Amino acid sequence: MKALLKAQQGEMDAVLLYQKLARLTKDEHAKEQFLQIASDEGKHASIIKGYTGKIIRPKSLKSNLVGTLYKVLGHNKTLKILASGEMKSIAGYAKLVERYPKIKEIMDDEERHAKIAMSLMK
Template sequence: MTLSPEMKETVRKAQIDEETGAILYGYLGRKQKDEKNRKVFSQMSSDEKAHAAVWKGITGEDVVPKRNHILFLKILTVIFGFTFVVKMMQKDERVGRERYGMMCHELPQAARMLEEERSHENILYNMLDEERLHYVGAMVLGLNDALVELTGAIAGVTFALANTRLVAMTGIITGISATLSMAASNYLAERAEGNAEALKSSAYTGAAYLVTVALLVLPYLLLPAHMYVAAFAVMIVTVMLIILFFNYYISVAKEEPFLRRFLEMALISLSVAVISFIIGILAKNLLGIDAL
C-alpha cells in the first residue's frame, strides 16, 4: 500500500498510541481488585496491541511507546486514583478517534478500529466506581474549612506575633484542635443522617483538614523566626496551589467546571485572609502588644 508521507506519519503516531495504550491498560488491569474491571482492562489491552500490530504491518517499524507518558500516568494513579487516570485516558481515546476518522477514507482498517475506540470509552464510563470519589463531599468540607479557618487564623497572628515559630505553634495547636473538632462534627452529622459509613466519611474530612494544616504551617517551620513576611507570602502561594490542585482533580474526576470552583474558593480564602490580617493588626495596636 502506497501512502503519502503525511498519512504514513499519522499511521506511525497511531501505532505509538496503541502500544502505549496497551501497556497502560495492562497496568491498570493488574492494579484492579475487582475481577470484572481486571478482565475488561485486559481485553482492552489486547485490543490496543492488536491495533498496533495492524499499523506495524503498514509502517514496517517497531515503535517505542511513550515511556515518560506511561510513567507519568502510573504516578498519577498512585496519587489521584483510578478514576482520574481513566478520565485522562479518555481524552487520549478522543484524540485517537479523531485520527482514525481522518484515516478512514484511505485505510479501511481504521473504520473498524474507530468503532472499537468508541466501545472503549463506553466501557470506561461504566467501570468508574472508586471509593474515594464517594467521599469527595467530605474532602471538600475538610479542605474548605481548613483553608478558610487556618488561612484566616495564620494571617491574623503573623503580623501580630511577628515570629515564624510563634505563628507555627499557634497554627499547629489551632489546626490539630480544629481537625479533631471537624472530624467529630462530620461523624455526628453523618450518623444523624443514617450513613453507615459515617466513620470513614469523618476520616476523609479529618485527613483533608490535617494535610492542609501541615502545608500551611510548613513555611513558618522552615524559615527563620524573623522572616515572617516571607513565610506569609509562601503560605498564600501554597493556598492558591492547594485550591488549584484540588479543583483540577475534581474537574477531571467528576467532570465539573474548573474555573468557577477555583475562583470561588480562592476568593473566599483570600478574603478571609485579608479580613483576619486587618483584625490582627488592629488587635495588636489596641492591646498594646508593641509596648510589651
C-alpha cells in the same frame, strides 16, 4: 505516513498503559477489562504495522504517568482521562480512515474502550 507511525506508537504505548492499570486495580472486573483493552490495542498496532511496515517498541513513559495518576487522582479521575483520550484518538483516526480502511475497526474499538472506561467508574 507520519500520522500512522504516531498512531502505531500510541497503540503500542497503550498496551503497556492498560497492562499497568490491570496490575494496579483491586477490582477483578476492571482488571479483566483493562487486559482485554490492552490486547485490543496490540491488535490495533498490528493493523497499523500492516500499513507502515515498521516495528515499533512501546515506550513506558505514558504507562508510568498513568500509573502515577491512578495512585494520586484515583480510579474515577484516571478513567475519565482515559475515556477522553480514547475519544480523541477517534478524531485522529477519522482523518486516516478513507485512505486506510482497516482503521475503521480501530475507531470502533476505541469508542468501545471509552464506554468501558466510563462504565468502570464507581
